[in-house]
Amino acid sequence: MLERDIFAGFGGQGVLLMGQLLAQAALFEGHNVAWLPSYGPEMRGGTANCSVTISDKPVASPIIEHPTSLIAMNAPSLDKFEQAIIPQGKLFINSSIISRKTTRDDLDAFYIPCTEIAVELGQPKVANIAMLGAYVAATKCVSEESIIDALQHKLGERKKHLIPVNREALRKGAEAAGMVMK
């Protein structure tokens, strides 16, 4: 198993957190992982992104030139990384704010209305989690339960009450990708 994913969007959309949750979930399932953030001035206003590698072997280079999946939360991220995705790779587009379709015909593309899903759930902050739900359902690289475990680990006891809405967001995101959560 080898997932090499780029999560990208505006600073504040929770793209670094999405990657961390995935890396933590994969670690819980016993895989080797590496999480590498972009950092610097580009986080202010432009795109923020992180690279997540999940492998059954020790992770050699954590730098991802050609992702197996791209999770694009905004249009600049789609523009920046779309062409780098491997042939037959997966592309997750936040259709709430990205109006265009992919220009590639060799990808599995998923259009997820993240903001609408989150607003419907009454918690706009979980838009990223809805997208993560779509990603996890489509790639099946970790289970929903491992993502919940990772969320629990990240949120701690004090914010435990936020787990149900996050779980709901994961499922709605999965449904939007045309998948049912395993």
Place this chain on the structure above:
Amino acid sequence: MTTKQLMKGCEAIAEAALRGGCRYFFGYPITPQNDIPEYMSARLPEIGGVFLQAESEIAASNMVYGAAGAGARVMTSSSSPGISLKQEGISTIAGAELPCVIVNVMRGGPGIGGIQASQGDYFQSVKGGGHGDYKLIVFGPDSVQEAIDIVYGAFDIADKYRTPVMILADGLIGQMMEPVTMPEFKSDEEIKVEKPWAATGWHEGCGRPRAIINSLYIEDEALEALHERLQARYRIIEQNEVRYEYYNIEDAEVILIAYGTISRVCRSAIDELAEEGIKVGMVRPITLWPFPSQAVLDAVAQPSVKKALAVEISAGQMVEDARLAVNGLKEVAFLGYPGSKIATVEEIIAKVKALREE
């Protein structure tokens, strides 16, 4: 469920330092190492230590000098331009024969440069940095776990040789999260090292002469004696402390030589080349000083090896030590970029293939 935890490089380095006995930290902010002082500022008071943000880098390194002179386990960290500003203090610490740990999370230079990962401070770290004939023991970790293991033991090594130890990481190691196993806290007994030379408070009848911490040796004989001590110590360090890793060197046609982050890109390239049936190996220096010259020579001297290739995130610095080690026996080519551009797996593969065909 695994017992490993996901940790960011800088935070892991800070926690490992505490567990290795660090009780004092003096620093000044700079990207991409800010997570180290941030972490230290929260954790050191919890374990009875002292964190202090100094008014400048040079002040921080002089505070390290003071704490080390008083026998404390002390550390500072910075990134490239900040490390330059600390050099007066570092040379003084080396001249006064004091142990401490210095972390450099490298970014692109020269000058203020950029903030992305770089390996442009190799020369500064292993060839001096400050003025005068001195050496630092320099480590170049390639993963968060290795950074932890090195920092954890670095205070012991510094105390053993009364010499500053530098961890030469880069922005990627500092900012990356990887699964790690954190070692146990060293006990008070383990970190309590006899330091009869330390200035810990003298009084009449305390049974020892006054401890004087100084790097001024105005008498020629005194300075010569210092250098004899330092050089003798450096020879012992060269015998005892060389560390490196071999990767797939058996029957290799080309030997890569790389340290730190870029060695992992090399590893990916080696694995992909192996799938094509092209045998390439790697010597990965873990200590940059003392440099694993013999290990590099042994790997490159193998009859199967046609050429060697040093890969760095610099314009070519470590390659000079690799060439000295190989001493003209075979060609040591170079691939790398200054600033913060990192050679890709594809570029390394292309370069290796070109070298085979030359």
